[in-house]
Every structure is written in structure tokens, then in C-alpha cells.
Amino acid sequence: MTAHTARTVGAGTRNLAGPTDDLPWIEDAGKVAPKDARILSRLFFDRLQLLEEGTPDHQYARNTLIEMNLSLVRFAAGRFRNRGSGDMDDIVQVGTVGLIKAIDRFDLSREVEFTSFAVPYIVGEIKRFFRDTSWAVHVPRRLQELRVDIAKAKEALAVGLDRDPTVQELAEELGITEEEVTEGIIAANGYTAGSLDMPADTAEAGRLNPPGRTLADALGAPDPGMETVENLHTLAPLLVHLDARERRIIDMRFGQEMTQSQIGAELGISQMHVSRLLSRILRKLRSGMLVEE
Known part of the structure; x- marks a missing residue:
């Protein structure tokens, strides 16, 4: 399909020169029909790999690809509509992050449809969102699963013992070490969390904390340079x-x-x-x- 033909395809397109003569100007890329988006996406990807990063042409091509393919995000997000947690707008936003990653990593030489390449990125990002946000703090998957096993074993043993089981008894029931049971119990504390707006409670609250001071007031601010250091390492x-x-x-x-x-x-x-x-x-x-x- 030529660039001239592309300028007449899809809702919201106009027969106007865009930021670059080789690409159509799309007034509202979000309204392009999915069928037309697949055709136009190949044109934009073909041009994107030749454009210099940071230029207006590159930014236009990349942003248009994102907007044209948002229907993939909405389609994937619909599969998680009844998960019971997470606002749909949040899910779509997280899925869009996956779409952007797919666009940045897609290569036409792979000879696969972009839709087939992008959906796993989108779904993976949404699944990661549900996995991480169902806990108050991030806990490794192994410990998340161990928490469930400990809860089931504790309930089963309590019926026969008529009391809460000890760490040793839980370890024997699950066939793991007492250290692992202890680690799982500690990790379980991360499932829920108290509000940071609660008043700071210390032995010397009256002297160290002025009236109205909360736990949030005592927290340090995140260092934006830490992620950069980790990436460099x-x-x-x-x-x-x-x-x-x-x-x-x-x-x-x-x-x-x-x-x-x-x-x-x-x-x-x-x-x-x-x-x-x-x-x-x-x-x-x-x-x-x-x-x-």
C-alpha cells in the first residue's frame, strides 16, 4: 500500500502532508478501524525504524502507532473485567504500558503480525499489575504461595489440636523447615497494611512528634537516581x-x-x-x- 493510498484509509485520516512526506497525517488515530490500523501500522513501523529518535517525525510515528493500537489494550483489558480488583481505567493504563513496550521492541523482520506480538506484552503487564497490587507490599511469588499453604495447614491442625499449631507442627505438616514457616508468617504481614495517615506512635511521641504528625511524615522521599544506578549495574x-x-x-x-x-x-x-x-x-x-x- 502506498503512502498516498494510506492517506485515504480509515476514519479520521486526511489527504494532507504529515510531519514527514512518507507518512499520512491521521487527525484522530484512536478512531482508525482495527483492520485499517493493521495496514497503517506496517507503514508506520517501516518508517519508524529509519527515523532518528527524538525528532518530531519519530515522535509522531511512535505516538500514532500507540493511539492506533489502543483497541488491542481494551480487548485484553476486557478479559480481566471480573477479576474483582482494579479499576478498569487503571487496567487499561497498565495495558498501555505493555503496548508501548511492544512498539519499542517490534521488528518488521520478524515477519509476524504486530497484534500477535503485542498482546502477550499487554496481558503480561496487566497480570503483573494484579499480582503486585493484590498485596499491600511486593512479596515474592514463592512466599505468596507459602502464605496460602500455611493458612490451610493452620486451619486443618487447629481442628484436631483445639488450639493454634506451633511453628514446629506447621513445619512437620507441610514438610518444610521451621525457618521457612517463620519466613512465610512474616511475609503474610505484607498482605494488608495500616494507613500512613495514622498518628505516629512512639514511646516519646509527645516529645519527638508534634500534634497531628503521621507515619507518612516520618518517611523519606524516594530517590529517583536509584533506578538509574540499578540499571547501570x-x-x-x-x-x-x-x-x-x-x-x-x-x-x-x-x-x-x-x-x-x-x-x-x-x-x-x-x-x-x-x-x-x-x-x-x-x-x-x-x-x-x-x-x-
Whole structure:
């Protein structure tokens, strides 16, 4: 399908030049029919991989792809409508994060439909949302399951013993160590939590805490740099496995903040070639970081 034909496809499209001559201008991408969205998505993905990140053209293409494919998020979110927790708007918002990840990682050379590629990302993000938000604090899956086993064993033993079982008795019933039972009991405390708006309760509350001071007032603020540090620690060993030219390209692009055109001029290659090299390098690094996770 040519770009001219694309300009006439789908609701909300107009026969106007968009930010780039090779892409149609879509006035309301969210109203494009799913069938037309599949056709237009291939056109936008084909162009996106040639555009330089951070440019208006790249931003337009990426944002349009997100809006055109929001129907995939709504479709996936509908499967979780009766889960009993989580507002539907929150579920759609979380699913949109999965859609964005899929768009950033999709490669036309895979020769698969974007819908088939994107839905697992969307559903996975929504499932992760339900898993993490059903607990007051994040607890590893192993301990979440152990909490259920301990509760069942405690109830069964209490009937025969006419009292609450001890840690040792629970361990024998479940065939695990007493340390594991204790760990599971402690983890169970994370299922519910007290309000941070409760008054701070300390032995010296009158002296240390002014009237009206809550637990939230005593908490430190999150450090936005911590996530960056963690990502850098994960990324560092992966960079060692890149060859010299790949490391140089990464340094020029993200260390020196050079544009793809500037990198191309430095290396004596075209901007398009730089774009392809960057895409390949970043895919390699992303795969390595996902394995680490």
C-alpha cells in the first residue's frame, strides 16, 4: 500500500502532508478501524525504524502507532473485567504500558503480525499489575504461595489440636523447615497494611512528634537516581560483550549525546546504517537485561 493510498484509509485520516512526506497525517488515530490500523501500522513501523529518535517525525510515528493500537489494550483489558480488583481505567493504563513496550521492541523482520506480538506484552503487564497490587507490599511469588499453604495447614491442625499449631507442627505438616514457616508468617504481614495517615506512635511521641504528625511524615522521599544506578549495574557487564565499534557507537549516542547523523559522519557511514546498527545493539542489550531480570 502506498503512502498516498494510506492517506485515504480509515476514519479520521486526511489527504494532507504529515510531519514527514512518507507518512499520512491521521487527525484522530484512536478512531482508525482495527483492520485499517493493521495496514497503517506496517507503514508506520517501516518508517519508524529509519527515523532518528527524538525528532518530531519519530515522535509522531511512535505516538500514532500507540493511539492506533489502543483497541488491542481494551480487548485484553476486557478479559480481566471480573477479576474483582482494579479499576478498569487503571487496567487499561497498565495495558498501555505493555503496548508501548511492544512498539519499542517490534521488528518488521520478524515477519509476524504486530497484534500477535503485542498482546502477550499487554496481558503480561496487566497480570503483573494484579499480582503486585493484590498485596499491600511486593512479596515474592514463592512466599505468596507459602502464605496460602500455611493458612490451610493452620486451619486443618487447629481442628484436631483445639488450639493454634506451633511453628514446629506447621513445619512437620507441610514438610518444610521451621525457618521457612517463620519466613512465610512474616511475609503474610505484607498482605494488608495500616494507613500512613495514622498518628505516629512512639514511646516519646509527645516529645519527638508534634500534634497531628503521621507515619507518612516520618518517611523519606524516594530517590529517583536509584533506578538509574540499578540499571547501570545491570548494563555494565553486558557492554563488555559488545565489540569495539558497538561500544563506541553506544558511547557517542548516549554518552556524548550525538545524533545519528553526527555518528554517521564520524564513522563514515550513512545515518540509516547508524540507525540499523543502534537498533541491533539495543536489541542485544535489552535481551541481556531481560535475562538478568
